[in-house]
Amino acid sequence: MVDKIYNFGAGPAMLxxxxxxxxxxxxxxxxxxxxxxxxxxxxxxxxxxxLDEAQSLFRELTGLPDNYRVLFVHGGAxxxxxxxxxxxxxxxxxxxxxxxxxxxxxxxxxxxxxxxCDMEIIASSAEADYNCIPELDSGQIxxxxxxxxxxxxxxxxxxxxxxxxxxxxxxxxxxxxxxxLSRQIDYNKFGVVYAGLQKNLGPSGMAMVIVRDDLLGYAExxxxxxxxxxxxxxxxxxxxxxxxxxxxxxxxxxxxxxxQGGIAAIEQLNEQKSARLYKVIDGSDFYRSIAQPKHRSIMxxxxxxxxxxxxxxxxxxANDVGLYALKGHxxxxxxxxxxxxxxxxAGVEKLASxxxxxxxxxx
Amino acid sequence: MVDKIYNFGAGPAMLxxxxxxxxxxxxxxxxxxxxxxxxxxxxxxxxxxxLDEAQSLFRELTGLPDNYRVLFVHGGAxxxxxxxxxxxxxxxxxxxxxxxxxxxxxxxxxxxxxxxCDMEIIASSAEADYNCIPELDSGQIxxxxxxxxxxxxxxxxxxxxxxxxxxxxxxxxxxxxxxxLSRQIDYNKFGVVYAGLQKNLGPSGMAMVIVRDDLLGYAExxxxxxxxxxxxxxxxxxxxxxxxxxxxxxxxxxxxxxxQGGIAAIEQLNEQKSARLYKVIDGSDFYRSIAQPKHRSIMxxxxxxxxxxxxxxxxxxANDVGLYALKGHxxxxxxxxxxxxxxxxAGVEKLASxxxxxxxxxx
Numbered sequence: 001m002v003d004k005i006y007n008f009g010a011g012p013a014m015l016x017x018x019x020x021x022x023x024x025x026x027x028x029x030x031x032x033x034x035x036x037x038x039x040x041x042x043x044x045x046x047x048x049x050x051l052d053e054a055q056s057l058f059r060e061l062t063g064l065p066d067n068y069r070v071l072f073v074h075g076g077a078x079x080x081x082x083x084x085x086x087x088x089x090x091x092x093x094x095x096x097x098x099x100x101x102x103x104x105x106x107x108x109x110x111x112x113x114x115x116x117c118d119m120e121i122i123a124s125s126a127e128a129d130y131n132c133i134p135e136l137d138s139g140q141i142x143x144x145x146x147x148x149x150x151x152x153x154x155x156x157x158x159x160x161x162x163x164x165x166x167x168x169x170x171x172x173x174x175x176x177x178x179x180x181l182s183r184q185i186d187y188n189k190f191g192v193v194y195a196g197l198q199k200n201l202g203p204s205g206m207a208m209v210i211v212r213d214d215l216l217g218y219a220e221x222x223x224x225x226x227x228x229x230x231x232x233x234x235x236x237x238x239x240x241x242x243x244x245x246x247x248x249x250x251x252x253x254x255x256x257x258x259x260q261g262g263i264a265a266i267e268q269l270n271e272q273k274s275a276r277l278y279k280v281i282d283g284s285d286f287y288r289s290i291a292q293p294k295h296r297s298i299m300x301x302x303x304x305x306x307x308x309x310x311x312x313x314x315x316x317x318a319n320d321v322g323l324y325a326l327k328g329h330x331x332x333x334x335x336x337x338x339x340x341x342x343x344x345x346a347g348v349e350k351l352a353s354x355x356x357x358x359x360x361x362x363x
Numbered sequence: 364m365v366d367k368i369y370n371f372g373a374g375p376a377m378l379x380x381x382x383x384x385x386x387x388x389x390x391x392x393x394x395x396x397x398x399x400x401x402x403x404x405x406x407x408x409x410x411x412x413x414l415d416e417a418q419s420l421f422r423e424l425t426g427l428p429d430n431y432r433v434l435f436v437h438g439g440a441x442x443x444x445x446x447x448x449x450x451x452x453x454x455x456x457x458x459x460x461x462x463x464x465x466x467x468x469x470x471x472x473x474x475x476x477x478x479x480c481d482m483e484i485i486a487s488s489a490e491a492d493y494n495c496i497p498e499l500d501s502g503q504i505x506x507x508x509x510x511x512x513x514x515x516x517x518x519x520x521x522x523x524x525x526x527x528x529x530x531x532x533x534x535x536x537x538x539x540x541x542x543x544l545s546r547q548i549d550y551n552k553f554g555v556v557y558a559g560l561q562k563n564l565g566p567s568g569m570a571m572v573i574v575r576d577d578l579l580g581y582a583e584x585x586x587x588x589x590x591x592x593x594x595x596x597x598x599x600x601x602x603x604x605x606x607x608x609x610x611x612x613x614x615x616x617x618x619x620x621x622x623q624g625g626i627a628a629i630e631q632l633n634e635q636k637s638a639r640l641y642k643v644i645d646g647s648d649f650y651r652s653i654a655q656p657k658h659r660s661i662m663x664x665x666x667x668x669x670x671x672x673x674x675x676x677x678x679x680x681a682n683d684v685g686l687y688a689l690k691g692h693x694x695x696x697x698x699x700x701x702x703x704x705x706x707x708x709a710g711v712e713k714l715a716s717x718x719x720x721x722x723x724x725x726x
Contacts, residue, residue, distance in 0.1 A: 009407075012607055034685070074439070081588070204605065224590065
């Protein structure tokens with residue numbers, strides 16, 4: 001028996017312990033109503049208060065400018081891969097939408113867009129097996145395009161954009177699924193930021209979409225109503241019954257984050273956590289980083305063991321001591337430690353020590 | 364303080380008490396994993412086992428024929444209003460899809476379909492304020508149509524189809540959101556049956572789609588991947604990260620239903636529960652049924668008080684004694700008691716007694 005499990009799963013991922021405990025505590029009786037939060041109408045004043053509070057906490061923590069809208073939508077980030085061209089391609093006569101292919105999900109987003117617009121991949125790191133963020137010259141960006149799409153953090157490979165591209169008048173759209181709220185972001189640089197919840201924000205099945213208000217109003221006629229951001233904004237995310245459980249959890253996660261000192265504080269901790277792991281990796285030939293150092297993520301630390309086949313033993317023994325779900329994605333192999341906001345420093349310390357000991361015994 | 368709350372909300376609605384208690388109990392530690400069910404990968408064997416079990420329990424309880432597929436999809440029933448024409452209109456050259464307008468959601472389904480196909484409403488009870496199911500002559504059904512869509516239970520008005528129409532070779536599609544699993548159904552009569560979860564099955568944000576396998580394979584090229592039932596079926600509902608919490612809750616609800624004796628037993632109880640309320644309504648001039656007797660629902664009992672304005676007092680006093688969320692839908696007014704599978708007979712008895720006493724005092 002292990003005293004304490006640390007869950008390094010890439011998503012659906014661990015949530016903050018105090019959040020999980022609060023959910024359990026008030027599960028049968030939300031705010032004295034005698035029923036659960038998941039058993040009340042999405043139009044009940046008690047639920048609408050939760051939704052409003054989630055939106056305003058998000059605004060407060062991120063310092064979101066007033067001209068951005070905060071939407072809760074169904075289906076995770078993947079559903080937005082379709083919604084983005086349906087909502088925004090019509091902004092320009094060419095219907096041209098630009099994509100940067102920096103990994104698996106970036107590629108899937110581009111592929112899905114192709115169905116609905118004139119999609120063009122203007123940069124890719126496929127030839128480098130996605131171990132870096134592609135070079136992108138601002139001159140490459142067609143100023144008549146509807147938008148430029150990037151994936152700001154690439155979960156599988158553990159890479160991220162440190163500096164966001166200058167896109168001129170072309171709105172920059174970023175899938176931030178695996179890093180939203182993990183570092184300070186200047187939202188003014190973006191037209192749209194979106195994220196599936198299940199990594200840094202809450203349970204699976206829903207996404208948040210942050211959209212600059214001048215980009216609304218261009219949805220295709222043939223857009224499914226629930227993929228239409230303009231409609232969603234008009235209805236304050238309640239066009240139909242929203243995923244009430246997910247909205248409730250987001251609100252608790254945002255409250256927790258505020259209690260941790262906000263995004264600046266959590267970013268510092270995330271830097272510290274990832275640095276601890278990269279130090280072990282860089283300090284030996286036993287472990288090999290997948291991402292190039294200049295583009296390393298502070299959310300997903302992906303690496304391989306130099307000795308082929310030894311990762312099976314590594315993962316087994318890690319699991320035995322309570323280090324859970326470290327297996328790399330099937331497209332990449334090796335090991336991946338997802339260390340989202342909720343992962344405490346103690347979990348990272350335990351993993352780092354385990355890595356050092358494992359090297360001693362097997363190196 | 365009230366000892367016990369009975370929650371008559373139309374949805375998100377109450378769940379069975381033992382299910383809610385089990386969720387609370389294993390919230391922080393699912394099957395000894397040391398983490399919550401919502402904190403593990405949708406591809407973890409422990410979660411896939413939950414999903415598989417939910418599918419097979421559904422098959423077992425409904426006696427579903429082998430040539431039907433069971434899918435879990437994002438976004439509730441409303442998202443399927445778009446998905447249905449996108450998946451099935453292409454079956455026929457005319458792209459004609461037939462709809463029966465028996466209420467609010469039936470109308471919304473038809474309106475949404477119009478964007479994606481040649482939609483035709485072939486029967487409507489709008490002129491009767493939806494107090495009945497429209498008459499439908501089988502001869503009216505164009506045999507070259509892609510499908511005929513009905514809403515089997517109309518939540519707002521408390522009406523339901525008792526006998527389903529004979530549609531010849533045209534597949535019958537039914538939105539059963541507010542009654543799936545509440546009565547025995549011969550699935551062979553249907554091409555597709557679907558339901559948002561948040562009334563009889565689980566939390567909000569997801570739908571189940573039961574589809575006859577010969578209807579798959581006709582999706583529009585421009586169908587968002589996550590609305591494509593053929594793709595969903597190929598991927599066993601895991602094209603992307605599913606709503607893991609919802610699938611987990613459905614599985615628990617299905618286990619609970621099996622423990623109650625299955626659908627035949629719950630149907631008998633549902634008949635008994637609704638009969639108790641209709642008896643009070645029909646036994647006085649104080650209450651007025653909204654639905655015509657021949658088309659009454661056993662899930663939603665909607666009525667008005669004969670004395671205008673008295674419903675406000677009724678709802679307040681009901682709430683004070685623990686009879687929660689009885690307010691009728693804003694389009695209809697009056698009172699609506701949603702008595703889905705999880706509502707115990709005791710809750711209905713308490714409401715019926717309250718209605719009798721309220722009439723004595725105010726009649």
